[in-house]
Amino acid sequence: MSGDSRYLGLLYLSPYILGLLVFTTVPFVISLYLSFTDYNLMSAPIFTGLDNYIRLFTADRTFRKSLWVTLLYVFTTVPLKLAFALFVAVILNSKLKFINVFRTAFYVPSILGGSIAIAVLWRYMFADVGLVNMGLGMIGLEPVNWFGDPVNALFTITLLRLWQFGSAMVIFLAALQSIDKSLYEAAAIDGAGKWKSFVHITLPLITVIFFNLIMQMVQAFQEFNGPYIITQGGPLKATYLLPIYIYDEAFKRFDMGYASAIAWVLFVIIMALTLIAFWSSRHWVYYAGDKRS
Amino acid sequence: MTEHALASLSAELDDVSLARSRDLRRQRITTVIRYTVLTLVGLIMIYPLVWLIGASFKTNSEIFANPGFWPQNPTIDGYIKGWKTSTPYSFGTFFLNTLWIVLPKMIGTAISCTAVAYGFARFEFPFKKLLFATLIATLLLPNVVTRIPQYLLFRDLGWLDTFLPLWVPSALAGDAFFVFMLVQFLRAIPRDMEEAARVDGANTWQVLVFIIIPLLMPALISVCLFQFMWTMNDFLGPLIYISSVEKFPVSLALKLSIDTTEAFEWNRVLAMSVLALTPALAVFFLAQKYFIDGISAGGIKG
Numbered sequence: 268m269s270g271d272s273r274y275l276g277l278l279y280l281s282p283y284i285l286g287l288l289v290f291t292t293v294p295f296v297i298s299l300y301l302s303f304t305d306y307n308l309m310s311a312p313i314f315t316g317l318d319n320y321i322r323l324f325t326a327d328r329t330f331r332k333s334l335w336v337t338l339l340y341v342f343t344t345v346p347l348k349l350a351f352a353l354f355v356a357v358i359l360n361s362k363l364k365f366i367n368v369f370r371t372a373f374y375v376p377s378i379l380g381g382s383i384a385i386a387v388l389w390r391y392m393f394a395d396v397g398l399v400n401m402g403l404g405m406i407g408l409e410p411v412n413w414f415g416d417p418v419n420a421l422f423t424i425t426l427l428r429l430w431q432f433g434s435a436m437v438i439f440l441a442a443l444q445s446i447d448k449s450l451y452e453a454a455a456i457d458g459a460g461k462w463k464s465f466v467h468i469t470l471p472l473i474t475v476i477f478f479n480l481i482m483q484m485v486q487a488f489q490e491f492n493g494p495y496i497i498t499q500g501g502p503l504k505a506t507y508l509l510p511i512y513i514y515d516e517a518f519k520r521f522d523m524g525y526a527s528a529i530a531w532v533l534f535v536i537i538m539a540l541t542l543i544a545f546w547s548s549r550h551w552v553y554y555a556g557d558k559r560s
Numbered sequence: 561m562t563e564h565a566l567a568s569l570s571a572e573l574d575d576v577s578l579a580r581s582r583d584l585r586r587q588r589i590t591t592v593i594r595y596t597v598l599t600l601v602g603l604i605m606i607y608p609l610v611w612l613i614g615a616s617f618k619t620n621s622e623i624f625a626n627p628g629f630w631p632q633n634p635t636i637d638g639y640i641k642g643w644k645t646s647t648p649y650s651f652g653t654f655f656l657n658t659l660w661i662v663l664p665k666m667i668g669t670a671i672s673c674t675a676v677a678y679g680f681a682r683f684e685f686p687f688k689k690l691l692f693a694t695l696i697a698t699l700l701l702p703n704v705v706t707r708i709p710q711y712l713l714f715r716d717l718g719w720l721d722t723f724l725p726l727w728v729p730s731a732l733a734g735d736a737f738f739v740f741m742l743v744q745f746l747r748a749i750p751r752d753m754e755e756a757a758r759v760d761g762a763n764t765w766q767v768l769v770f771i772i773i774p775l776l777m778p779a780l781i782s783v784c785l786f787q788f789m790w791t792m793n794d795f796l797g798p799l800i801y802i803s804s805v806e807k808f809p810v811s812l813a814l815k816l817s818i819d820t821t822e823a824f825e826w827n828r829v830l831a832m833s834v835l836a837l838t839p840a841l842a843v844f845f846l847a848q849k850y851f852i853d854g855i856s857a858g859g860i861k862g
Contacts, residue, residue, distance in 0.1 A: 271764060273684065275683060275764060276680075276682075276683025276684065276685035276688070277679070277686075278679075279675045279676060279679030279683065279764075280675075280679040280680070280685075280691065282672045282676060282731070282732045283691075283733040283739065284691070286672075286729060286733055286734045287694055287698070291706060294708075295701075295705060295706055295709075297709040298709050301708065301709065355598070355601060358594050358597055358598060361594065363591070363594060363595070363598075372602040372605055372606055373601065373605060375605070375609070375841070376605055376609075378840060378841075378851070379609075379837055381790075381793040382795075382837065382840070383795050383815055383836070384814060385833075387818060387830070387833050388612050388833060391623075391826060391829075392608060394624075396625075397624070398627055401626075401627035402627055405627065430605065430608075433605075481700065482700075485700060485702055488702065489702055489704055491796050492795050496818075510704055513707075514796075517707075517708050518711075518800060523708055527708050530707070530708065533704055533705070534704065534705040541700060
């Protein structure tokens with residue numbers, strides 16, 4: 268607004284700028300520094316150069332296992348969750364009665380899913396004599412050893428995430444409903460089948476898929492509550508995701524330097540994937556009003 | 561002649577009506593399939609919650625024997641004994657602690673994020689683009705990388721085992737997602753009223769309080785509700801910063817109760833889980849519209 272000082276806006280931003288410096292920027296830099304030190308809280312950090320990273324990549328078997336499990340978890344969970352969310356959103360995107368009832372039922376789990384109470388429920392449901400195995404018994408199937416088997420244990424954590432597909436679905440549904448219906452009519456006149464018009468109109472328009480992909484990935488890499496409560500990282504470290512390893516190193520063994528180094532490896536992986544996603548999006552994301560089509 | 565024309569016309573009509581009824585039938589079949597899939601998915605989604613409520617009224621032996629909802633010998637034993645806990649404190653204390661974490665955090669978030677979003681949406685100033693870019697960067701920045709130095713900072717400030725580490729970052733607009741969401745809302749609001757008020761001599765602060773905030777109310781409610789939910793669910797924050805049991809929020813207390821001997825007393829743990837989920841569920845059903853609107857408009861997290 269004219270007449271005001273050009274710094275007036277900064278006054279309104281002052282809480283944000285203060286918080287950004289104190290709680291984000293400075294910690295970010297310190298964390299990088301700590302990753303090159305040996306620091307156990309008792310004495311001042313000792314600079315050790317690349318020692319932490321060398322130990323991580325050459326000597327640390329737990330890290331290798333944890334990294335592998337984390338990647339496996341993220342690259343199965345995120346695509347499954349988004350595909351399922353999109354599938355349900357497409358089904359919901361038509362003139363159905365009770366659409367709001369369904370939307371609510373699907374959304375409730377994503378409101379509650381991150382809570383400890385749900386993790387407790389999961390831990391019970393997949394126990395040897397828990398709800399899931401009772402259900403399998405009722406339809407004549409053998410009970411499954413969910414927490415004793417490495418692959419199954421990781422799968423229970425994945426299922427907890429899948430169960431929370433509702434928020435992604437709500438976003439997809441909103442995007443689908445905002446698509447110009449005339450595009451479908453034009454496609455129908457041109458003789459495009461349903462599948463074709465889905466692939467060529469619906470999919471390219473959902474730029475939100477791409478944004479969701481990044482956000483879900485960033486979150487999945489930081490999954491903590493599920494494996495911490497449900498499987499406690501076991502069996503045989505099969506669900507020992509990197510955030511739990513970082514937590515144990517930092518707040519149980521108080522090895523702050525080493526924990527920072529693991530955190531930085533995780534950070535670099537997330538950033539690299541985010542950048543790849545952004546870069547590749549130029550080739551496949553369609554922005555409405557864009558000249559490309 | 562006419563008969564022939566009529567016959568061909570009626571044949572054509574038959575064709576059309578045949579095609580139409582085939583279309584209708586196909587439509588009806590896909591509708592049935594849609595409803596079936598949706599109902600099935602809905603049941604699978606909701607049954608664990610429904611079952612949890614039933615199980616909290618069951619005895620310990622029945623929990624591991626009855627996959628149905630209805631308890632055979634309903635008991636509120638789990639609630640009574642679970643509420644008392646094995647610590648000197650009851651879940652009453654833990655719920656109050658949670659409330660005492662959530663409320664200041666919610667209020668601080670609402671005030672700081674409104675001011676910052678107003679600054680971004682309505683003013684021009686040096687480094688605006690850069691600062692807005694940091695907002696997006698913060699949104700994508702994994703917390704895991706700043707957590708350890710933050711802990712060291714709070715330790716040096718003497719804030720460990722207090723609620724300050726949970727309150728203060730939010731009170732300084734630390735949740736970039738909310739700022740982003742409010743900026744989006746503000747950009748969609750026309751500026752006519754603000755400009756008229758400025759002509760009449762109001763300053764920017766008065767414009768914010770008397771014009772912007774009333775218009776932003778629905779969005780602000782969304783912000784408060786999301787912050788309420790996320791803080792209720794937060795586990796890692798309290799786990800790192802809160803160490804004395806008397807200050808535990810519900811999330812830590814639940815973890816404690818599965819760690820202690822009560823691990824074998826499943827009905828207590830499940831009963832307390834039901835109570836822990838109740839506030840979030842109640843708020844969600846009372847204010848559903850704000851959640852769906854918020855998530856579709858700001859459209860990212862969850």
